Amino acid sequence: MKTPDVTAALGDQKLQLAIYSATARLTERRRENLTPDYEDLRQHAHDIKKHTLDHLDFYLEQLERTVEARGGKVIWAKDGAEACAFIQKLARDRGVKIIVKSKSMTTEEIHLNDHLEEDGIEAVETDLGEYILQLGGEKPFHIIAPALHKTIGDVSEVFEKHLHSQPETTPEGLTKIARAALREKFLEAGMGITGANFLIADSGAIVLVENEGNARLSSSAPKIHVAVSGIEKVIPRAQDLGVFLKLLGRSATGQPLSVYTSFLAGAKRAGEPDGPEEFYLVLLDNGRTKLLADESKRQSLYCIRCGACLNHCPVYRKIGGYSYPWVYSGPIGKILTPQFMGIEHDSWLPFASSLCGACGEVCPVKIEIPRILLELRSEKVASDPDLVELWSFKVWSWLMRHPKFYARLAPLALAAAPPVGPVKNWLSQRDLPVPPAKSFRDLWKARSK
Amino acid sequence: MTSRDQILSSARAALNRHPGDPVPPPPPVLLREAPAERLVEQFTKALEALAGNVVLVNTKEEAEVAVDKALNGRTFVRSSNPSPTTEVGITSADYALADTGSLVIFKEPRLLSLLPPCHIAVIKESQIVASLDDVFRLRPLPGDISSAMVVITGPSRTADIEMRLVRGVHGPGEIHVILIQDVTHSA
Numbered sequence: 001m002k003t004p005d006v007t008a009a010l011g012d013q014k015l016q017l018a019i020y021s022a023t024a025r026l027t028e029r030r031r032e033n034l035t036p037d038y039e040d041l042r043q044h045a046h047d048i049k050k051h052t053l054d055h056l057d058f059y060l061e062q063l064e065r066t067v068e069a070r071g072g073k074v075i076w077a078k079d080g081a082e083a084c085a086f087i088q089k090l091a092r093d094r095g096v097k098i099i100v101k102s103k104s105m106t107t108e109e110i111h112l113n114d115h116l117e118e119d120g121i122e123a124v125e126t127d128l129g130e131y132i133l134q135l136g137g138e139k140p141f142h143i144i145a146p147a148l149h150k151t152i153g154d155v156s157e158v159f160e161k162h163l164h165s166q167p168e169t170t171p172e173g174l175t176k177i178a179r180a181a182l183r184e185k186f187l188e189a190g191m192g193i194t195g196a197n198f199l200i201a202d203s204g205a206i207v208l209v210e211n212e213g214n215a216r217l218s219s220s221a222p223k224i225h226v227a228v229s230g231i232e233k234v235i236p237r238a239q240d241l242g243v244f245l246k247l248l249g250r251s252a253t254g255q256p257l258s259v260y261t262s263f264l265a266g267a268k269r270a271g272e273p274d275g276p277e278e279f280y281l282v283l284l285d286n287g288r289t290k291l292l293a294d295e296s297k298r299q300s301l302y303c304i305r306c307g308a309c310l311n312h313c314p315v316y317r318k319i320g321g322y323s324y325p326w327v328y329s330g331p332i333g334k335i336l337t338p339q340f341m342g343i344e345h346d347s348w349l350p351f352a353s354s355l356c357g358a359c360g361e362v363c364p365v366k367i368e369i370p371r372i373l374l375e376l377r378s379e380k381v382a383s384d385p386d387l388v389e390l391w392s393f394k395v396w397s398w399l400m401r402h403p404k405f406y407a408r409l410a411p412l413a414l415a416a417a418p419p420v421g422p423v424k425n426w427l428s429q430r431d432l433p434v435p436p437a438k439s440f441r442d443l444w445k446a447r448s449k
Numbered sequence: 450m451t452s453r454d455q456i457l458s459s460a461r462a463a464l465n466r467h468p469g470d471p472v473p474p475p476p477p478v479l480l481r482e483a484p485a486e487r488l489v490e491q492f493t494k495a496l497e498a499l500a501g502n503v504v505l506v507n508t509k510e511e512a513e514v515a516v517d518k519a520l521n522g523r524t525f526v527r528s529s530n531p532s533p534t535t536e537v538g539i540t541s542a543d544y545a546l547a548d549t550g551s552l553v554i555f556k557e558p559r560l561l562s563l564l565p566p567c568h569i570a571v572i573k574e575s576q577i578v579a580s581l582d583d584v585f586r587l588r589p590l591p592g593d594i595s596s597a598m599v600v601i602t603g604p605s606r607t608a609d610i611e612m613r614l615v616r617g618v619h620g621p622g623e624i625h626v627i628l629i630q631d632v633t634h635s636a
Contacts, residue, residue, distance in 0.1 A: 018611075021612065037481075044479050048475060052475070055464070057460045057468075058466075060460070061457070076456050127609070128607045145608070147609050171611060171613045174610055175607060175617075179618060182619065183533070187533060200592075202590065203590055212618040212619045213605040213620025214618070216599065216620065217560075217564075220560055231456065237589075238590055238592070239480060239585045239586075240478065241581075242582045245581065253608075256602075257602045259603055260599065261600040263592070263598040263599075263600075265596055272595065273529060273558040274560050275559050275597060285459070289456060290459075290463075292460060292464060293463035
């Protein structure tokens, strides 16, 4: 198993403080703002997700009908290549030079920006955090706070270099610079691309939840709006939002409602003053139907991308978002990545957990992340056993059943634990507890005399 | 086979379903019903906590005066598309939500409450409902009314730089709600 080198992240005190304080603040806000009926709500949200995913074919077909009844067009994409190819072709056909994008993990997943760039199209990330990262050529660090590892100084440097702005020392000043630069892009862009927090089967609508207003601008200012969404985001009814919206904002940032919730049903209609003239919904599979087939892990697809499991994870809070191999980091990334990529890739992921259970406890749709981690561990061990580990446990189990040998060997083993192999790795971040002068056996013997 | 058919057939294979198989009803709708009490007070408190400004007036004429005061001489646009330099967008709203201090807008130009740095909304007390759940109860299919239902909860904000709150990123940093009290309260 090739694990990433996390020593740099662990040794970076500035980074450690940034992750720690940001996630602490988010967890605190969440806790302060949960509703008294929180447990009922999350069970209900789980039940709705379960029902929808268990009958996904039905709801996707319904969604297709309702979107098209509103004049929108549904594009089915088996993988990232198909999704990107459609968007590239549409941009070429319509002569689009600039595309504004609002934060979407799904488009990160399919590397949409790289593909657009190949065609000479400027795709601008408009979420402030994402914009900072895009200018600096970096990837999101956190699902909802993508640039949480950047200081004011870092951001000012990025803006000075790429936007030729003057040095700035306040978040307000930096935000103003970004607002002005991005405002031009919004007004020039020929296409806006967004993700979708929810797809509403009975309404032919997508729902976008955000705080900045960039998703509203991306979906309203350009002539063409393309929403890219995984097929698992569908829910049956607009009225189900009552449950999901109460959970999403609170779990993510502790907000009872995020600043902007947009319920978008198709392009601009006759008589409406503004809005896009064309609306496309790209429904992406990219491995999701493969996950669907596993009944006991299917619930991995219930995720509403709130980020609460990241904020509460003792591992994420130490190693940060860049130590994970794919776009989805933290506990949810640990269960999604091996299922999307195959357990043979990044098979260390399910093991990078203390199994403390915090992720499962805070998940607003009750995904049993710890249980799924265990299942993935056993799949890995079954398909590709670690012989050192296998034999160590065999020896251990034999010793435990032969107390005489154990009594003689245990003190030796403790004193002489060789700092090599897995023991060395383990000891690189921890001290071995000093064995007591007298073992329990010695004490017992002395007492029984 | 098209991508559509492939995705649907892999989904069906994964779920052990066949085209046209029946689907049991989804779990019941769960919308809460809060008592419609002290709605103005709740709304004002919630919006003010987000740095929004609420002005209570009794008549349309008073509302005009309040709008003028909030405008403070800035350029504005009302009920039509704003230009990139418009300083204030003035809109109505279809509902207001007491518990979160939100405005729910179906019919105004999408960009009017978004492009200008300041948004003024003129609403009536009778439009306030307890929460978003009431809107979904009254309007189970928001898409039937317009292409965009927008719920606005306070000024545009971000905390993307060092988790420090900044208002007015892409949308308005300033919100004023002029609230015409048209409901007679029995003593």
